[in-house]
Amino acid sequence: MxxxxxxxxxxxxxxxxxxxxxxxxxxxxxxxxxxxxxxxxxxxxxxxxxxxxxxxxxxxxxxxxxxxxxxxxxxxxxxxxxxxxxDATRFELGKRAPGPAWIIGPDRDAPLYEGLGLELAASAEDAAFVSVTGPTDDEVETPEDYRERFAPAAARDLEMICANPDRVVQRGDRIIYCGGSLADLYESMGGRVTMAGKxxxxxxxxxxxxxxxxxxxxxxxxxxxxxxxxxxxxxxxxxxxxxxxxxxxxxxxxxxxxxxxxxxxxxxxxxxxxxxxxxxxxxxxxxxx
Missing domain, CATH: 3.40.50.1000 (HAD superfamily/HAD-like)
Incomplete structure (x- = not known):
């Protein structure tokens, strides 16, 4: 090459x-x-x-x-x-309304869901699909923290919509995990993932x-x-x-x-x-x- x-x-x-x-x-x-x-x-x-x-x-x-x-x-x-x-993911989420969606990510990402008419599920057992923007606390969490949480969703063959395909980004002088790392874990567990970003x-x-x-x-x-x-x-x-x-x-x-x-x-x-x-x-x- x-x-x-x-x-x-x-x-x-x-x-x-x-x-x-x-x-x-x-x-x-x-x-x-x-x-x-x-x-x-x-x-x-x-x-x-x-x-x-x-x-x-x-x-x-x-x-x-x-x-x-x-x-x-x-x-x-x-x-x-x-x-x-x-922006691109909102089209995917809108097509799946009203869900309900099991949402994973920090509160700052809430604008992603505004106005889409999605119902929220308390857990994977109650959801029609999973939506992930990233770890809930990306300062401390790693993908492995989600393995046990993802297991019921993978067992039910729930689709995951991942709104951030990045695996990691640099924050200051640190490398932190993003949504793409969680999507990778979910796929490794047999889950289905859809992404609209790069x-x-x-x-x-x-x-x-x-x-x-x-x-x-x-x-x-x-x-x-x-x-x-x-x-x-x-x-x-x-x-x-x-x-x-x-x-x-x-x-x-x-x-x-x-x-x-x-x-x-x-x-x-x-x-x-x-x-x-x-x-x-x-x-x-x-x-x-």
């Missing part, structure tokens, strides 16, 4: 693209602070005539993510639209529709660049959509793609990608202009 091209900065290829579908967590912030150089790179792309659509596996619908970005001092000039896994098609359809509305014309897919640090989400999603990808090889991967000189080692980046049978046209340690 061909190694990704080591990109000095977004500016080196910006003229080749009209649209960026850019991941959020791990590319422009780490959950505790935003990264000014990454935000400025996106803002400059917008200023120079491009269109940035942020595409996130957050289980919350777009308005909640806007609030979070504002709190983290991400300039609104860095994006023109946002599409989340929560790398699956529904979220890309929403994002490209947003881009078309902003451009006022159909999107030329050869001029769309996906940016992200998740190999099995961002990179795999780009591959499945036939879109170019810039792999941000730091973040959740630590120094795994860094050479002895402190710079990106394309061979090491390729090893991270090959482990999941994926490919990225470009790679960089961080998003800069």
């Amino acid at each position: 061909t190694q990704p091209h080591a990109l000095s900065g977004l500016g080196a290829v910006a003229a080749d693209y009209d649209v960026l579908l850019c991941d959020i967590w791990g590319v422009i912030h780490n959950g505790r602070e935003s990264w000014p150089e990454a935000c400025e790179a996106l803002a400059r792309f917008n200023r120079e005539g491009g269109t940035v659509v942020l595409i996130s596996n957050s289980p919350r619908p777009t308005p909640g993510v806007v609030v979070q970005l504002d709190q983290l001092n991400v300039p609104r000039e860095s994006w023109k639209a946002i599409v989340t896994s929560g 790398p699956y098609g529904p979220i890309y359809a929403l994002a490209l529709t947003e881009a078309e509305q902003l451009l006022g014309r159909p999107v030329d897919r050869s001029r769309v660049l996906c940016i992200g640090d998740g190999v099995v989400t961002d990179v795999m999603g780009a591959n499945q959509q036939g879109l170019d990808c810039l792999f941000i090889a730091q973040g959740i991967h630590g120094d795994a793609a860094r050479g002895d000189d402190g710079k990106l080692d394309p061979a090491k980046a390729a090893d991270l990608l090959k482990a999941e049978t994926t490919y990225a046209r470009y790679a960089a340690l961080d998003l800069i202009w």
Whole structure:
């Protein structure tokens, strides 16, 4: 498999693209602070005539993510639209109303369910399906904490709707588990899982529709660049959509793609990608202009 091209900065290829579908967590912030150089790179792309659509596996619908970005001092000039896994997942949940749904996740994800007409089940025994956004307390819980809880749902062959396909994210200097890790556990127990976020098609359809509305014309897919640090989400999603990808090889991967000189080692980046049978046209340690 061909190694990704080591990109000095977004500016080196910006003229080749009209649209960026850019991941959020791990590319422009780490959950505790935003990264000014990454935000400025996106803002400059917008200023120079491009269109940035942020595409996130957050289980919350777009308005909640806007609030979070504002709190983290991400300039609104860095994006023109946002599409989340929560947005895409609401369509799946709505099709299954009234449920009842056995819901697992922190209280902050409650907006995902607003206005869908879902009834809530107290346990797997009373549910028609399971909906997961992530661990209830992601500061301390691991997927194994849910094995016993998931057993009755798997035994009843209940479908799980997972609103966040990410396995892990970096929060500050820590790696925490996300909904995708719980979905992996459920599948390993024989359970059925449905997801609409990255790398699956529904979220890309929403994002490209947003881009078309902003451009006022159909999107030329050869001029769309996906940016992200998740190999099995961002990179795999780009591959499945036939879109170019810039792999941000730091973040959740630590120094795994860094050479002895402190710079990106394309061979090491390729090893991270090959482990999941994926490919990225470009790679960089961080998003800069």
